[in-house]
Amino acid sequence: MASKPKSFRLRGTPTSQQREREYDRERDQRPGRQWYKTYRWQxxxxxxxxxxxxxxxxxxxxxxxxNAGHLTMHGDMQSNPRRMHLVVDHIKRHHGNERLFWDWSNWQPLCPDHHDIVKQAEERAASPHR
Ligand SMILES: [Zn+2]
Known part of the structure; x- marks a missing residue:
């Protein structure tokens, strides 16, 4: 099997797509990640x-x-078609707690911009050394 070409890190701010991939990767390592892949979650x-x-x-x-997800948090039209939808956010981090994960009263709809802000705050809180 051919080996994959070595990837290199781009300088500067990551694009929103990179951030999404980064987040998916990071989320894949969190407790409770398997629930995002279930039919029940969908x-x-x-x-x-x-x-x-x-x-x-x-x-x-x-x-x-x-904002039904079609706008940025500043009220401009969202130009990235992959970000024109609302995201279900856990108000309180579930940390693999099944009850918190599935508790609708712990869910809120967020636009991708606001979801990014929540994620970034969580990431900062999770790694204070960064
Ligand atoms: Zn928003």
Whole structure:
């Protein structure tokens, strides 16, 4: 089998796609990661996002902006088609706690921008040496 070409790190700020991949990779190492791959998660996530009260990013809403995921957190049109959707965020980190993971009262819809902010804060909290 041919060996994969060596990848190198780009300088500067990562693109949102790189950040997403980075996050997926990081998330894949967290306790509870297996639940994101379940049929149950796919179903419940879709059901949750279909509720009338979950049509807009919770944080944008608090700032007076109705964002169904099609806008950036500043209210501009989102240009990245991969980021035009709401994300189900765990308000309290579940840390592999099954009850917290599946508890809808611990879920909130966020736009990708706000989800990034939450993730970055979590990552900072998780690795204080960075
Ligand atoms: Zn938002």
């Amino acid at each position: 179903c419940e996530r879709a059901e949750f996002l279909a509720l009338p009260e979950n049509q807009f990013c919770r944080r944008c809403e608090q700032a007076g902006l109705l």
